[in-house]
């Protein structure tokens with residue numbers, strides 16, 4: 001699997017391969033423990049003549065080789081990406097497998113296709129290798145058991161990843177094909193994302209069937225959880241494309257509200273609440289002696305208990321000036337929205353002329369105003385948005 005998201009990498013770094021840092025997420029420890037345990041138990045059942053040490057040794061070795069196979073799969077994607085000069089930030093093993101984080105989207109459908117297909121091909125290659133090992137060492141029970149299991153799981157890993165739902169490899173291959181035919185990246189992503197949702201729902205349905213009908217609770221639940229994870233990832237990739245599309249080319253100055261309401265710092269929260277109710281404005285700059293001292297909004301007001309509103313001033317509750325996040329008229333709406341979301345704030349004052357003279361507040365930008373322009377643009381269709 002492969003994600004193209006600029007998220008922080010978490011987990012322990014265990015190695016560096018081809019210049020790519022390899023991480024183990026904390027959730028990986030859980031799945032590693034579970035798989036090792038169930039392998040040891042399965043070997044005990046299948047080969048009761050082995051000693052407990054042998055059950056566990058083969059179990060641990062098989063488990064390690066399984067996750068090495070997952071890593072090999074991700075590395076294959078990465079090698080092809082690097083070949084196209086696309087940076088690979090990291091590879092992380094986590095509870096649902098592996099993720100290679102790449103720096104940007106491929107610049108053409110052929111690149112996308114080749115990067116995506118490399119993973120399943122690598123898994124099929126490993127399946128073949130382990131099958132050969134299992135045949136050659138057929139007389140050795142332990143090597144045979146280990147290689148046989150890895151041949152199967154790599155085969156399943158490759159086949160599962162070929163399911164045509166974004167962001168699985170099959171979904172990316174599917175997107176590359178539509179992209180190649182339509183020459184339209186966004187439309188291809190939306191279609192592949194929709195098929196991703198379909199694959200996710202199908203997996204959840206199979207999971208539910210397994211659980212209720214076949215009474216295979218563990219595998220049913222597991223399929224359901226993976227389906228949920230894929231559904232979320234598919235929706236996120238659709239949302240990302242939609243946002244990028246609709247906000248392309250827009251800057252803070254385009255959607256900011258030029259009206260910047262102010263209130264005096266000395267008024268009580270009670271009076272501020274009344275002002276908010278009267279005007280419907282949810283955010284104000286707080287002035288004291290004609291100087292800007294802070295920012296006040298409904299969210300901050302609500303964080304003060306109602307009974308304290310009468311004897312507390314706005315100045316005592318507001319966001320102080322030095323804690324306010326600012327934007328400039330030129331900032332692109334896409335990065336601005338990302339900043340608003342990551343700082344979990346609803347509005348930012350727009351400041352111009354930071355260069356020479358005293359900075360001037362020229363407007364106010366809110367999450368709502370950005371969402372409104374997105375909605376409007378979506379209604380009017382992609383006309384005007386680039387790409």
Ligand SMILES: [Zn+2]
Nearest residue numbers: 001119161169
């Ligand atoms: Zn993959």
